[in-house]
Amino acid sequence: GQQVMQIPQYQHVQEGEDFTTYCNSSTTLSNIQWYKQRPGGHPVFLIQLVKSGEVKKQKRLTFQFGEAKKNSSLHITATQTTDVGTYFCGQRGGGGSNYKLTFGKGTLLTVNP
Amino acid sequence: DTAVSQTPKYLVTQMGNDKSIKCEQNLGHDTMYWYKQDSKKFLKIMFSYNNKELIINETVPNRFSPKSPDKAHLNLHINSLELGDSAVYFCASSRSDEQFFGPGTRLTVL
Numbered sequence: 430g431q432q433v434m435q436i437p438q439y440q441h442v443q444e445g446e447d448f449t450t451y452c453n454s455s456t457t458l459s460n461i462q463w464y465k466q467r468p469g470g471h472p473v474f475l476i477q478l479v480k481s482g483e484v485k486k487q488k489r490l491t492f493q494f495g496e497a498k499k500n501s502s503l504h505i506t507a508t509q510t511t512d513v514g515t516y517f518c519g520q521r522g523g524g525g526s527n528y529k530l531t532f533g534k535g536t537l538l539t540v541n542p
Numbered sequence: 543d544t545a546v547s548q549t550p551k552y553l554v555t556q557m558g559n560d561k562s563i564k565c566e567q568n569l570g571h572d573t574m575y576w577y578k579q580d581s582k583k584f585l586k587i588m589f590s591y592n593n594k595e596l597i598i599n600e601t602v603p604n605r606f607s608p609k610s611p612d613k614a615h616l617n618l619h620i621n622s623l624e625l626g627d628s629a630v631y632f633c634a635s636s637r638s639d640e641q642f643f644g645p646g647t648r649l650t651v652l
Contacts, residue, residue, distance in 0.1 A: 462639070471632055471643040472585065515583055521639060528573055529598055530641060532585045 433458070435533030438456055443468055443541050448508050450536035452501045452518035459522050462502040462530065467514040475503075478523070508540050545569050550581035554650045555623055562619045563647045565633030574595075574616040575634040575641065576608060585632070591616055623651045629648050 432455045442448050452461060460479045463471040474486055478494035478501060478527040491504045505512055520521045546567045555561055567574060571594045575598075590598035591610040592649045605621040616633060633644040 460639075466583075472634075472641075473643070474640040477639050517585060528575075528590050528592065528636070529587060530575075531587070535583050535585070535645050537583070 431502075433518055433520055433531065433533040435536055437536055438534065439537045439539075441539045441541065442508050445507050446509060448505045448512070448538055450503050450516050450518075450530075450538075452503075452533050454499050454520070457498045458494075458501075458520050459498075460520060461470070461523055462519050463492060463501075463503055464517045464519065465514050466517065466535070467538060471531070505538075510540050510542050513538060513540050545587050546633055546635055546642050548630065548631075548644040548647050550647060551645065552650075554624075554652065556652055557623055557625060560619070561623060561649070562617055563631055565616045565644055567614055567617070567635040567642070567644075568635075569622045569635055569637070571635040571637045571641060571642070572613060573636050574613075575611075575636075576616065576618050577632040577634060577643075579632060579646070581629070584598075589616075589618075595613075602607050617631045623649075625651050627651050 435489045436451050462477045463475040466472045476492050482496045483494040483496050489506045515535040515537045517532045517535045519530045521530050551565050574594045575590045577585055578583045587600045588602050591609040594610045607619045630648050632644045632646045634641045
């Protein structure tokens with residue numbers, strides 16, 4: 430099935446620094462979803478992008494979908510300790526099923542207060 | 543009110559045992575899922591049901607058997623548990639794009 434590669438695997442920042450995680454695919458993605466999982470918690474949906482070049486913002490979070498729809502990024506401005514967690518990207522659909530969500534391996538963000 | 547609930551939250555058992563995990567959603571969604579998250583946090587889909595019909599069945603050992611008695615419930619039964627089955631199992635549901643995850647069941651096989 431189609432795989433999405435996510436980098437970096439880990440990122441440690443000082444509170445107030447910015448953070449970016451990247452999601453890449455060798456083939457065109459029909460959409461990209463982002464989820465956040467707090468330590469000990471469950472994945473929570475953040476956003477879905479479907480259009481080429483799309484940019485969406487949620488407060489300090491900025492999500493981008495590449496022009497070729499082969500990559501996406503999540504950027505957090507001025508991180509806070511509440512941003513700690515693992516951020517997953519994933520594509521919904523593929524493998525013959527519109528319901529299947531294939532996740533990247535995630536980026537674990539830790540924030541030093 | 544919990545949208546997607548799972549029981550039990552923790553499950554510790556011996557190798558070779560059979561166990562079940564239950565999931566219920568009160569969101570009125572048609573589609574439900576089971577995911578496995580291993581120790582490296584990799585989240586992988588196992589099964590999906592839509593209106594009680596199996597629509598996704600990934601490469602999962604046949605010791606794992608999902609059952610959906612109705613649209614609001616999706617249970618997971620595991621036979622002859624093995625050490626490698628230790629993981630966190632998440633149930634999820636969706637109507638369209640967004641998936642809502644349950645709190646997870648941490649299964650430890652000794």
